[in-house]
């Protein structure tokens with residue numbers, strides 16, 4: 001069995017953390033005798049510089065031929081003056097999600113034992129830990145709903161966006177949330193704004209229907225405003241959070257920040273054929289790019305998710321995750337994870353990659 | 361000069377905290393020889409029980425005859441089975457906002473010295489304090505945009521909501537944010553999602569235009585997902601946050617929770633004539649209603665805001681705020697603000713009201 005992976009390293013720290021992910025992949029390929037072929041393509045700012053647009057036709061074509069996309073990160077100050085549609089993040093991620101119908105985004109976020117001090121939460125709250133999986137609908141809602149645009153003149157000129165959800169769209173993402181909850185703590189919290197949005201009322205109805213097929217999983221509904229608050233007070237009470245596209249954007253970032261260690265978080269965006277895009281949650285971090293100090297773990301864990309969800313190589317995925325866990329518990333850490341007075345113990349991007357590849 | 365105030369105490373702790381606000385208002389009326397007449401009306405769950413709907417015609421009429429509305433809080437488990445449109449919160453607040461065109465919501469939130477331990481933030485972050493004013497557009501956006509509804513059948517049935525903003529709507533709320541920033545730390549952070557929403561692109565354009573009229577005020581733009589994160593890490597970097605209706609709902613609640621003392625926070629919703637609705641931020645808290653332990657400060661500060669913004673009685677407003685500050689700095693606190701081992705020092709709702717009225 002031979003696999004094809006499209007590698008889109010992108011901008012900022014993307015290329016340097018991707019190099020470490022490749023190193024770790026190489027180690028699992030050897031250990032598990034996998035045959036993975038990689039093709040590299042430009043994306044984001046790098047693609048704007050070389051091809052004039054953030055998602056060139058050649059990149060899209062390369063992705064179409066692959067079994068999965070391993071994505072780095074895109075964006076940086078160099079391209080921030082561009083109109084929103086042409087910017088690296090928006091101009092690459094949204095079309096990729098739309099084109100491959102990657103409707104299911106999953107972002108696991110947990111507070112690692114020993115890294116509680118990284119969380120911006122009060123110590124008595126973070127001491128209780130948390131482990132939340134955000135399941136976000138990624139190809140519907142107000143991101144892609146039509147009509148979207150402008151009309152009118154002068155002060156009456158107005159802009160409009162349409163939030164739109166069909167029963168089918170809600171059902172397929174809800175099912176994934178409930179299935180995921182089954183393998184975890186068996187609780188789904190559905191986030192909506194049913195006291196204001198027609199879409200949320202439909203969302204709630206369908207989620208209730210799906211819940212009936214999962215009698216072993218508990219369901220609760222929460223308004224987005226209240227969810228934002230309760231996550232601060234009692235993050236440990238949440239297991240799977242099921243969100244529409246816009247609310248998932250907000251909630252998944254809030255949870256990521258609550259861990260305080262974005263360099264450890266990865267995400268998967270899947271379609272119904274198991275094709276997926278795998279990326280770190282943290283962004284391109286242009287301020288530290290090229291210094292060899294970025295944490296490659298999020299990118300390495302993205303590779304593990306790719307092995308699990310798109311290539312169905314569970315053992316290889318697990319081997320990477322175990323190796324990462326070992327690095328963390330051995331106190332083998334990049335600088336941003338260390339208290340200020342221990343920064344001299346910081347490992348470089350490359351040292352981290354070597355250690356994890358070794359552990360595999 | 362004689363003023364008319366419509367009093368809508370509502371449900372849960374509403375009536376008991378309202379009684380204390382009235383007590384404090386009585387004290388300032390005496391001290392500043394004000395002539396305020398109060399008329400009480402049912403609203404929310406109480407109105408559903410007595411009139412069959414959360415905002416009866418008689419209540420709306422009474423509000424129309426008044427100079428301002430002093431609002432308590434609405435909602436509770438008793439009415440949660442009702443369809444969203446008929447529930448106390450949605451069914452009372454949204455029509456009041458729409459009817460009186462209360463487009464400008466302002467929610468000040470600060471971490472009081474001595475109450476840092478209440479914040480869910482890590483102690484080194486909360487030690488730096490913060491003082492944020494959320495200025496939220498309240499009658500536009502996806503809350504009121506048309507069309508809103510459902511169409512289709514079976515799995516294809518879909519729901520839709522429309523987010524809509526005109527230049528005029530953005531301009532009038534942006535101006536208020538910049539004016540408010542002038543009286544504060546001279547910084548406006550405009551929250552949007554311009555990488556996805558057409559409304560946000562227009563929003564940004566108009567905010568930039570307004571900023572030109574306020575060269576002394578700094579402007580920055582931030583995406584809603586990033587705003588949710590940065591507030592956790594560096595809340596002290598924000599001064600005025602300017603938000604659309606939906607994003608303001610989320611951000612203002614997040615900030616409220618970051619103070620950890622919702623019982624101290626009040627808000628004002630104004631129209632262009634200075635008519636306003638004044639309410640505590642905290643909700644009806646049905647779990648502690650009727651026990652005489654609710655914190656009346658948010659309601660009392662709502663009365664101060666009413667004096668300031670609708671009645672233009674700045675001295676009286678200030679007198680109330682000073683009296684509240686005195687109570688807090690004297691350590692005169694309700695139970696929820698005290699560490700667990702000092703709960704025996706807790707003051708009752710009535711004692712708080714008496715003390716503050718006395719201090720006035």
Ligand SMILES: CC(C)[C@H](C(=O)O)[C@@H](O)C(=O)O
Pocket residue numbers: 089090093094249555556585
């Ligand atoms: C770049 C942007 C369009 C995107 C989104 O809003 O979905 C990003 O914030 C994300 O969450 O991946």
Ligand SMILES: CC(C)[C@H](C(=O)O)[C@@H](O)C(=O)O
Pocket residue numbers: 195196225449450453454609
């Ligand atoms: C009750 C609800 C409709 C309302 C809103 O979303 O505006 C509330 O959350 C608020 O912020 O006042």
